[in-house]
Amino acid sequence: MTIIIFIVILWYGGLFFQTFFLHRYAAHQTFTMSKVAEKITFILTWFFQGSNYLSAYGYGVMHRMHHAYADTKDDPHSPKYDASVFSMMWRTKTIYSDINKQKIFVEPKFTKNVPQWKRFDAFASSWVSRIAWGAAYVIFFLYFATAWWQWLFLPIALFMAPIHGVIINWYAHIYGYVNFSSKDTSKNLLPFDFLMMGEGYHNNHHKYASRSNFGGVRWHEVDITYQIMRVLNAMGIITMKRTPIPVRRD
Template sequence: MAVILFVLILWYGGLFFQSFFLHRYAAHQVFTMSKTMERITFVLTWIFQGSSYLSAYGYGIMHRMHHAFTDTEKDPHSPKYDDNLFAMMWKTKTIYQDINLDRIAVDPRFTKNVPQWKSFDRFASSRFSRLLWIALYVLFFVYFVTAWWQWLLLPVAFLMAPIHGVIINWFGHIYGYVNFQMKNTSKNLFRFDFLMMGEGYHNNHHKHANRANFGVKWYEIDITYVIIRILNSVGIIQLKRV
């Protein structure tokens, strides 16, 4: 039971900070926060994403590129131009690393106001940091595993952020339903997105990219947006529009 709870905390904790900080703040800037709160959120993202930590800078730029070039050859991740999900994620990883290491020229429209904390990102993305989290996860499993099948969850803990990316960027362009007919393959995975905390409303998001609430229909409850509204009401963040 402890192992399952641990993986669920990593799943939803890492997913929240990916959606809240990397996606809606870094890429789309649907709300603002103080510099101190931004730094705190960097650290919390590292804690909850652990071994699969993603930098706000690399993620934010790459996601803006995805919106600009959706389902074209310039899209960093598209099932339309990749043979399988592993090929897509390898291509995504390469582009992400090239952005973070300044190995490619990036159009200034994709970098505008994207948060960056270079020194922290160097540490959080380092091999030392990733191996440290992996070692801590292994120790936790060694101590708390009660059945052999629970070991199958260990790779999920290691690769949490890429798994979240595969679900949205691969399956979210293949399976599901659409509220808006568009010139891309984006789809809504769930009518109530219990699994991806609102990120599964991918077709809605591609239609209204700068909207804080990814849900459109009454039953499309965006859990991340609910938390955002709470944080806004207590003054931790400031929504640009409701």
């Protein structure tokens, strides 16, 4: 039971900071927060993502490119232009790495105001950090795993961020339903997105990219991350921006 709880904490902890910080803040800037709060969130993202840590700068820039070029040959990740999920994720990894290492030219519109903490990113993204987190996971499993099948969860812990990426960037462009017609293949993966904390409402998000609430178009579309953001906004930790009210296609 301890292993299951551990995986659930890693899944939703890492996912929350991916969607809250990397996606809604770094890429789309749907809210603002102080520089102190931003630095703390960088650290919390590293803590919960562990061996899967993603740079806010690399993610934010790449995700803006995804929206600009969705399902075209210039999209960093698209089932339409990749033969398999593995080739898509490898290409995504390469582009993400090239952005962080400034190996490719990126138009200024994709980098404007994207948060970056170079020294911390260099540490959190280093092999030393990733291997240390991986070793910590293995030690945790050695201590708490009580059956052989529980070890099947170790690869999930080690590669959780890529798994999250596969669910949205691959499956949410193939399966699901749509509320809005679009030039791309984005879909809402689940009617109630308990799995991806609102990220699964991908069609809604592609229609209203600057909107804090990815759900809310239909009665059952509850965006869990947005509800947490409302609490943080009420506490004065973040300030959410006004966003358009979605108009559903009937």
